[in-house]
Amino acid sequence: MQYEVVIGLEVHVQVRTESKMFCSCPNRFGAEPNTLVCPVCMGYPGVLPVPNGEAIHKAVRAGLMTDCRIATFSKFDRKSYFYPDMPKNYQISQYDLPFCEHGKLSVGPGKGFSGNDMPEKIIGITRIHLEEDVAKLTHHAKASGVDYNRAGVPLLETVSEPDMRSADEAYAYLTKLKEIMQYGEISDCDMEKGQMRCDVNISLRPFGQEKFGTKIELKNLNSFRAVHRAIEFEIVRQAELLDRGVVLHQETRGWNDDAGESYLMRTKEEAHDYRYFPDPDLMPVTFTETEIEAMRQALPELPAARRDRLVREFNLTEYDAEVLTKDKVLADYFETAAGDAPDGKLLANWIQSELLRELSARGIAVAECPVSPEAFAQLMTLIGKNVINGKIGKDVLGFMFEEKKSPSDIIKEKNLAQVTDTGAVEAFVDQAIAANPAQVEQYRAGNPKVLQYLIGQVMKCSRGKANPQLVGELLKKKL
Numbered sequence: 001m002q003y004e005v006v007i008g009l010e011v012h013v014q015v016r017t018e019s020k021m022f023c024s025c026p027n028r029f030g031a032e033p034n035t036l037v038c039p040v041c042m043g044y045p046g047v048l049p050v051p052n053g054e055a056i057h058k059a060v061r062a063g064l065m066t067d068c069r070i071a072t073f074s075k076f077d078r079k080s081y082f083y084p085d086m087p088k089n090y091q092i093s094q095y096d097l098p099f100c101e102h103g104k105l106s107v108g109p110g111k112g113f114s115g116n117d118m119p120e121k122i123i124g125i126t127r128i129h130l131e132e133d134v135a136k137l138t139h140h141a142k143a144s145g146v147d148y149n150r151a152g153v154p155l156l157e158t159v160s161e162p163d164m165r166s167a168d169e170a171y172a173y174l175t176k177l178k179e180i181m182q183y184g185e186i187s188d189c190d191m192e193k194g195q196m197r198c199d200v201n202i203s204l205r206p207f208g209q210e211k212f213g214t215k216i217e218l219k220n221l222n223s224f225r226a227v228h229r230a231i232e233f234e235i236v237r238q239a240e241l242l243d244r245g246v247v248l249h250q251e252t253r254g255w256n257d258d259a260g261e262s263y264l265m266r267t268k269e270e271a272h273d274y275r276y277f278p279d280p281d282l283m284p285v286t287f288t289e290t291e292i293e294a295m296r297q298a299l300p301e302l303p304a305a306r307r308d309r310l311v312r313e314f315n316l317t318e319y320d321a322e323v324l325t326k327d328k329v330l331a332d333y334f335e336t337a338a339g340d341a342p343d344g345k346l347l348a349n350w351i352q353s354e355l356l357r358e359l360s361a362r363g364i365a366v367a368e369c370p371v372s373p374e375a376f377a378q379l380m381t382l383i384g385k386n387v388i389n390g391k392i393g394k395d396v397l398g399f400m401f402e403e404k405k406s407p408s409d410i411i412k413e414k415n416l417a418q419v420t421d422t423g424a425v426e427a428f429v430d431q432a433i434a435a436n437p438a439q440v441e442q443y444r445a446g447n448p449k450v451l452q453y454l455i456g457q458v459m460k461c462s463r464g465k466a467n468p469q470l471v472g473e474l475l476k477k478k479l
Contacts, residue, residue, distance in 0.1 A: 007165065009160045014154065014195040042148060051282060065184050074284065076279045077276045077278055078276065080275045086134050101128075103128070112166070126159045130157075158177060170228070197222075200230060202218065204242060214249060216250070252267070307321040320348045371401060433475075
């Protein structure tokens with residue numbers, strides 16, 4: 001039987017703030033375990049939470065950037081459950097009156113993650129609400145450790161409508177949502193640091209059937225690629241069970257990325273299992289329409305608008321702008337460098353190819369790049385002025401990563417400047433002609449393709465420092 005896939009996503013991002021959601025403990029990643037805690041986030045009796053105003057305003061900003069309706073009256077609720085990662089045995093969250101509802105995101109058109117064509121589609125957003133994160137559990141062979149540094153960090157949950165029909169659409173939705181969270185400076189969305197997590201709700205139904213199938217939730221998805229793989233696997237798994245007449249039950253499954261398969265974790269809880277009720281220690285949160293409009297007017301530039309502007313201002317292709325703006329940090333790097341670089345297109349090409357290649361080879365994020373945008377712009381200027389050629393430029397960039405020096409200093413220290421003196425280059429040309437008589441005869445016999453080989457030989461004689469354009473002119477003249 002042929003089935004239609006129905007997918008909805010629940011995405012959590014840690015909000016970028018100085019302090020936690022309901023106390024003054026620092027919101028900082030990487031500290032020694034259980035050092036960023038206090039009686040409030042540890043759930044001691046008698047303490048009172050105080051809401052983080054910055055986190056609330058960033059939640060509203062996320063709603064405005066996803067075309068949500070912003071609530072003028074909202075509140076926090078207690079979500080009761082018992083687990084070692086929640087010291088109070090309840091989580092402060094939002095239930096029936098979230099800050100943001102009824103939004104949308106547009107994905108496509110273009111190629112999906114799997115390479116298939118994907119038309120433009122609007123994905124609905126049910127709600128965006130704010131809550132506190134839980135502690136981090138680390139499981140060992142015979143024991144488990146709990147780090148409460150993360151407990152109480154502001155966490156923004158975005159719940160989509162079940163509008164996605166493929167793994168590609170889910171991947172595209174996550175990519176767009178991440179862009180918005182980064183561009184709005186709401187979250188850094190670093191999945192390796194747990195700042196962005198995703199749960200997938202997926203079901204299958206026969207084509208033409210209006211009623212949804214049984215929903216299965218997938219957890220432990222630590223990358224967008226894992227989300228795509230897990231959905232593809234689950235589609236096949238559920239279809240095979242339904243074809244055999246097996247009745248599916250609502251459940252939560254984990255994802256083992258190494259094995260490439262899901263596994264049963266537990267049967268799914270319903271909302272009433274959490275015994276939601278308004279938190280008696282927290283007052284409702286209200287906004288006037290004037291306040292909401294003021295926040296709307298202060299919204300930062302959206303990714304789509306930035307792409308259009310980069311195309312106009314720097315003569316980039318739409319593809320260039322798309323690649324550069326997928327990561328706000330990369331787009332910021334480009335624009336900072338473009339202030340000093342003479343050629344925006346050349347700069348974009350080098351960032352997409354050479355800079356990202358060097359970062360990937362070293363396992364370094366763009367935000368941690370040891371080569372500043374200003375230094376990279378200097379390198380582009382030197383290439384543009386023919387002080388060095390592109391081949392030498394790649395070597396210089398590698399040295400810049402390793403030695404943390406300016407491109408000018410590296411070129412001077414290592415004697416890498418391009419040879420543009422006609423007499424010096426002519427000597428290299430004569431050397432190459434003398435060493436390759438067979439190729440010289442082929443060129444003179446009417447085979448122009450051999451010229452590139454001879455240019456390569458001249459460059460080899462000059463150790464890559466000769467000006468390629470001058471080399472070509474001199475070869476043609478002599479041959």
